[in-house]
Amino acid sequence: MSDLFARKIEMEYAEVFHYPEFFSKKEADNYFKNLQKNIPWQQDTIKVFGKTHLQPRLTAFFASNNLNYSYSNITMKPHHFSEKLKEIKHKIETETQHYFTSCLANLYRDGKDSNGWHADDEKELGKNPVIASVSFGTERVFKFRKKEDHKIQHKMILEHGSLLIMKGETQHFWQHQIPKTQKKIGERINLTFRNII
Numbered sequence: 001m002s003d004l005f006a007r008k009i010e011m012e013y014a015e016v017f018h019y020p021e022f023f024s025k026k027e028a029d030n031y032f033k034n035l036q037k038n039i040p041w042q043q044d045t046i047k048v049f050g051k052t053h054l055q056p057r058l059t060a061f062f063a064s065n066n067l068n069y070s071y072s073n074i075t076m077k078p079h080h081f082s083e084k085l086k087e088i089k090h091k092i093e094t095e096t097q098h099y100f101t102s103c104l105a106n107l108y109r110d111g112k113d114s115n116g117w118h119a120d121d122e123k124e125l126g127k128n129p130v131i132a133s134v135s136f137g138t139e140r141v142f143k144f145r146k147k148e149d150h151k152i153q154h155k156m157i158l159e160h161g162s163l164l165i166m167k168g169e170t171q172h173f174w175q176h177q178i179p180k181t182q183k184k185i186g187e188r189i190n191l192t193f194r195n196i197i
């Protein structure tokens with residue numbers, strides 16, 4: 001383990017760790033530019049209460065196996081990991097000693113793009129999934145709320161170059177979201193590494 005600073009977030013029935021400077025500013029700038037340009041971003045349609053909508057962000061899915069990832073009525077087929085994505089994955093694996101097969105990438109184009117309340121609790125992620133979430137570009141608010149009492153919330157900022165680890169029972173007890181904002185803001189790229197078996 002290196003001497004990277006991490007803090008454990010004080011939330012009950014959760015194991016959440018935040019590394020605000022997992023990548024240096026320079027590394028994060030380079031990754032942002034590369035990923036923005038080279039990821040094959042797509043915008044999917046999702047069905048909510050029988051109505052179809054465009055998803056409020058762009059996404060792409062990568063895996064080292066050929067397993068699809070399905071959520072919100074979407075099934076994503078994996079692309080192969082690029083060398084840059086492999087580099088990022090390797091650094092996270094070395095630091096955390098958790099290993100990942102897959103990565104869901106999100107591009108939030110501006111403050112109107114968002115990710116609604118959900119838990120990453122799909123069966124194919126296993127019982128207590130470890131999810132490693134890296135952020136590049138404009139910082140955004142990230143919120144948790146307790147599944148059994150939506151008034152119990154925890155709010156944090158995910159900075160350029162930061163890493164957030166969610167593990168243990170977090171997905172059983174908490175949902176998370178990236179809310180929309182009225183602010184005039186730029187793009188943010190998020191990579192969530194997962195183990196899909």
Ligand SMILES: O=C(O)CCC(=O)C(=O)O
Pocket residue numbers: 104106115120133142158176178190192
């Ligand atoms: O953009 C983020 O930080 C969160 C992404 C997320 O929760 C997801 O893709 O499941």
Ligand SMILES: [Fe+2]
Pocket residue numbers: 118119120176
């Ligand atoms: Fe999520």
